[in-house]
């Protein structure tokens with residue numbers, strides 16, 4: 001399945017919800033104040049965020065005054081244009097090697113699964129990959145990662161349950177240097193910001209990477225579950241206080257009408273969504289493309 005088709009499928013619910021409501025709204029009447037109020041509500045219902053939805057509708061109102069905008073198609077095209085302009089300023093992430101990618105996030109968002117998918121993704125690009133089982137907290141976490149390592153035929157560095165996560169990372173780095181690994185993918189335990197010891201552990205991992213592998217290109221990617229909608233934004237806040245976040249991986253974009261959260265993330269945090277998860281399988285990961293996303297949104 002091509003990239004376009006997959007993102008298109010993953011956004012099916014978001015698109016259907018938006019298009020159906022916008023069409024219904026435009027089928028009865030003018031572009032008056034009521035129309036703009038309702039359109040704002042529709043955008044908010046797809047988790048684009050209150051302030052962002054209002055800004056978008058204000059821009060649309062301005063444009064509508066200048067140009068002739070009447071049909072549902074005109075409105076959708078203008079919305080696309082507004083969103084594309086908005087994203088044009090966003091700095092894209094260009095991965096450089098050797099890369100050390102630490103995957104962080106709250107419990108159950110899809111961190112370990114994403115590492116399995118990323119492993120395949122980088123191997124497809126002929127990159128040498130090593131996995132680091134940095135979730136030493138949850139029972140069977142490293143077994144779960146080992147299964148992905150087997151499935152994708154990838155090297156894995158792990159310690160016993162309860163070991164110091166930063167020590168596993170240290171070993172991972174030594175191994176990566178010895179073997180000339182291009183990409184080191186570090187799994188971490190799911191954590192809430194209230195778990196201070198686990199949050200401090202992330203800082204420690206960060207420190208070990210900076211100290212032991214300064215020549216590597218370091219990326220901290222936070223995994224967010226798209227189905228949690230606006231809640232995902234609070235998670236960025238919670239982690240931001242402890243480590244620098246370089247980008248977002250948005251999982252479970254399949255099966256949710258909350259795809260608009262991508263827009264809220266850009267607007268509020270200026271953080272790029274780098275990859276999206278569109279299913280549970282090893283191939284269900286796509287590099288994120290904003291233009292394609294917007295084209296598929298309405």
Ligand SMILES: Nc1nc2c(ncn2[C@@H]2O[C@H](COP(=O)(O)OP(=O)(O)OP(=O)(O)O)[C@@H](O)[C@H]2O)c(=O)[nH]1
Pocket residue numbers: 105106107108109110111112113114135138141188189190191251252253254255276277278279280284
């Ligand atoms: N539909 C769908 N399910 C996903 C996706 N990514 C992960 N999942 C599912 O989400 C569940 C949790 O995935 P994990 O990878 O174990 O999540 P985690 O963040 O590592 O969880 P903890 O280590 O417990 O914090 C699993 O059932 C995955 O199959 C996705 O893109 N789409």
Ligand SMILES: [Mg+2]
Pocket residue numbers: 111112113135141187188189190
């Ligand atoms: Mg996990």
